[in-house]
Amino acid sequence: MVLIKRDAALPHHLHPDGSTARALRLNRDSVQLTPAWDRKLSKVAMLEQSNFGVEGENSKNKGLKLGWTLAAAKWGLSVAMCLLFGCYMAVLAAFPVGSLQSLKEKFVLSMVDTPFGKGGGMLLLFAAPLLLLSLLAIINLEISSRTSVFNKEKVKGRASMQNLPVITRGRMGIVSAAELLWWGKKLKRIGLHLGFIGIICLNLLFLPVSRGSVLLRTIDIPYEHAVKYHQWLGHFMMTLFTLHGLSYSIAWYSEDRLSKLFDWAPHKVANFAGVIALLAGVTMWITSIGWVRKKYFETFYWTHHLYIVFALFMTFHIGEVLFNVTFCGLFLFVLDRFLRFCQSRNSVGVLSTKLLPCGTFELTLAKSRGVKYHALSYIYLNIPEVSKLQWHPFSVASSPYDGDSWLKILIKPYGGWTLQLQDLVSAVVKLGRCPSNINAAIEGPYGHESNFFLQYEMLVLVAGGIGISPFVALLRDLLQRYQRGQPNLPSTVYLIWAVQKSEELQLLGLIPASTICPDYKLKFNLEVHAFVTRETSPFSLERGSETSDLHQHDRFKMPRILASLIDAEASKHPMSIVAGAGNNMWITACFLASLLGYIIVYLLINLFIVQPFEQGSVKDGNSSGSIPRWITGLFSVISMILGVVICGGSVVSLWNFLGRLHQNTSGAVEENVHLLSTSDNDGTAFTDECADRLLDPSNTYFGHRPNLRDLFDGYRKLQRPGANVGVLVSGPESLQISVAETCRAFNTVNYDSRRVAFSYHSVSFEL
Secondary structure, three states: OEEOOOOOOOOHHHOOOOOHHHHHHHOHHHEEOOHHHHHHHHHHHHHHHHHHHHHHHHHHHHHHHHHHHHHHHHHHHHHHHHHHHHHHHHHHHHOOOHHHHHHHHHHHHHOOOOOOOOHHHHHHHHHHHHHHHHHHHHHHHHHHHHHHHHOOOOOOOOOOHHHOEEEOOOOOOOEEHHHHHHHHHHHHHHHHHHHHHHHHHHHHHOOOOOOOOHHHHHOOOOHHHHHHHHHHHHHHHHHHHHHHHHHHHHHHHHOOOHHHHHOOOOOOOOHHHHHHHHHHHHHHHHHOOHHHHHHOHHHHHHHHHHHHHHHHHHHHHHHHHHHOOOHHHHHHHHHHHHHHHHHHOOOEEEEEEEEOOOOOEEEEEEEOOOOOOOOOOEEEEEOOOOOOOOOEEEEEOOOOOOOOOEEEEEEOOOOHHHHHHHHHHHHHHHHOOOOOOOEEEEEEEEOOOOOHHHHOOEEEEEEEHHHHHHHHHHHHHHHHHHHOOOOOOOOEEEEEEEEOOHHHHHHHHHOOHHHHOOOHHHHOEEEEEEEEOOOOOOOOOOOOOOOOHHHHHHHHOOOEOOEEEEOHHHHHOOEOOOOOOOOHHHHHHHHHHHHHHHHHHHHHHHHHHHHHHHHHHHHOOOOOOOOOHHHHHHHHHHHHHHHHHHHHHHHHHHHHHHHHHOOOHHHHHHHHHHHHHHHEOOOOEEOOOOOOOOOOHHHEEEOOOOOHHHHHHHHHHOOOOOOEEEEEEEOOHHHHHHHHHHHHHHOOOOOOOOOOEEEEEEOOOOO
């Protein structure tokens, strides 16, 4: 034991700023101290404790200051990384935009002088942001590692959401609450944006299927071409809506709230209405797939009427506000559909019928003088005696110059409806019943707003089977124009026609070239190439009978008609002038009246229903007493329909009344009797059409299809350099593809003034 005297001086190693004092204090039992030394050591301990307290406080303040600095730096880095990533995504989104092409070229060219050349611009745009983002990420990680040193607080309370497992079994593995919440919120947000884009597509979806749409007519896109835009929009829209529904379904399933799918909240989104709309849309979507539509067309046709259910419940789902996003497309479609309905209510008389040996038959339909059409127009035909619900498109097979009071169509029996119509026409014609009592309903005519084929110096017409119908009208129209001495007409026309049986060749007998224009051979060059694919040798146009080569020319000059019937009284029931593609002034009046009607009905509903209901709810103290959201959407639909039917219908009635008032039915009867009597003699043969036939054995080929490459190459050699040849095709999809590929093979992407261009046009109609 160590003994320390009372008066001894305190050693240096026992000085208050030494460490031995602490040791002695801690081991006081092992040291024998006098009372005086005990008091001294106590003072030393107190001084030492106070000194260390000041040093600890200073160290803590320095740590907090450094922690705040690092936190601020980390926050600044995070903001910089978000901005950089946003700019990178903006570059990716803006890079394909055509209007920025000049700016992109200037930027790329500005990097030419760098060591990277033109690639430097791409490197700077696409690689540099990600590289800089990676560098900032490294700095952020380093700051995070230093910040954690100063975080000495212990974790208390419940587990954080990131460390709280929610799903422990499943294909996704162990999922924490934070991951599940993030996934659900992201899914809902993604689904919300997808749904809004789908609503914008819904606004555009109905524009291409408005057959008389003034927007499509302005840019000269006929309905048969616009249908494909409707298909594209439909596929894209239904993809968005399906992903929209799946996003919310998965999010609610992960939250164990899948029952929200069946919610129909009065003042929020009506989820169940959206489910019904989606089911109707998916049904239409599936049945509109190409092979389903072609194989089961009736199923496609009838299920597509679910668009009413789809549009109505979509309105319930999105409410009045978002309904206004889709208003324009729906309004124009409803107006067009109403005009079609008004026109189709008028019964149209069948002036004459002709039955040909090949099974094709011709119908001549009465029309008003105010109904205008072009050579490549088409109509929708309904025969109530066959079916009151089925409508089918047919190309017009006559020229507007043939007569002001009638038009013709050719029908070849393919399916059930056309076969039933053939039986009906055959029975009426063979019985010789007059009047025939065959009435039709017509919608149209539709088609191009102009005769675009007149802009070409040379035309190549490619037809397959009954696809010759629009070209019958076109050739008749050209002959009529040449006979009238019109200028700037095509000087050369080549017709390539492929048929299965030689019996079908007699359809060209419907073009009495010499009768329409006696000297047409002196005015323009018309050359026909016919190909009979399923016969290796010529057969008689009369079924099954073979003849020698001596009589081949006679066979080609003797097209026969099995039977025909003329009903001049049908002129009293012409096609209505009320048409979606009719008089522009009347259509403008219908449009403005319908729009005004919508506004008036909407204001009346708001004044007499909505406002009184809300005021009554306020008086009763009901804070949530406003009209449900889905009902306000229903009011918008009702306002639109009533505006079109009442106000637009008033204008249509006036239009139809004035049209009938100025219609001279007696003059039309006399004109039709004269014109029809000149086209038929005894009902069994064409009159004055055998003098000059467009087909003969020299231009008819058997046993193979046309070699389009060789034919087009021959046409190219006959043209001067830089000429533009109009190519029109009418026939099955395979023929359209072959012609399109041939045109592509002869055309170049870059303009070459020395080459002959082939401009492709399809005049076929297929849904």
